Amino acid sequence: MTSFRVGGEIAGTYFPGYQIMAVVKNQLVVHKFKSVIDGIGIWSFVQQGARSRVVLDHLAEENRGDEYLARLFHWQGLVENLSALCERRSLPFENGKYIVEPLPRGIRYATCPEFVAAMKP
Numbered sequence: 001m002t003s004f005r006v007g008g009e010i011a012g013t014y015f016p017g018y019q020i021m022a023v024v025k026n027q028l029v030v031h032k033f034k035s036v037i038d039g040i041g042i043w044s045f046v047q048q049g050a051r052s053r054v055v056l057d058h059l060a061e062e063n064r065g066d067e068y069l070a071r072l073f074h075w076q077g078l079v080e081n082l083s084a085l086c087e088r089r090s091l092p093f094e095n096g097k098y099i100v101e102p103l104p105r106g107i108r109y110a111t112c113p114e115f116v117a118a119m120k121p
Contacts, residue, residue, distance in 0.1 A: 009034065015078060037071065038062050054082060066116055073115040080104050 004010075004020065011017040016036035023029050029043040039060025046053040056075055063071060077093030084091050092100040098110040109115040 011035075015074070033060075054079060069116045069119050070112050073109070073112045076107065080107065 006020055006023055009019045017034045018031040019034055021030045021032050027045055031041045033039055039058055042057040044055045056079055058075060081091045081093050092098050092104050096112060109118060
């Protein structure tokens, strides 16, 4: 990470790199993907009483078909890991699959191919 500010760049070992485009303290972070995938990521932080809800929106031209489903699966894993980190528990999602039993609440498939196959009509 170069810095967590507008213009700063983030690089990950498994997830795409991006550049931060906007930060609204305690409310919103917007970034543009620089590697692996296209588009813009928008992280919204919504206060709900004493808790916060984190929402990730990924706006991209290539979000369609199996590619959309694969991205959805991986973003769910990223958000699950963020939750685990904040709650000081082991990260459940590693190298593209869930490594914990039982799976986190609301997650039904441990791998992307299982998820994509289940979502197809």
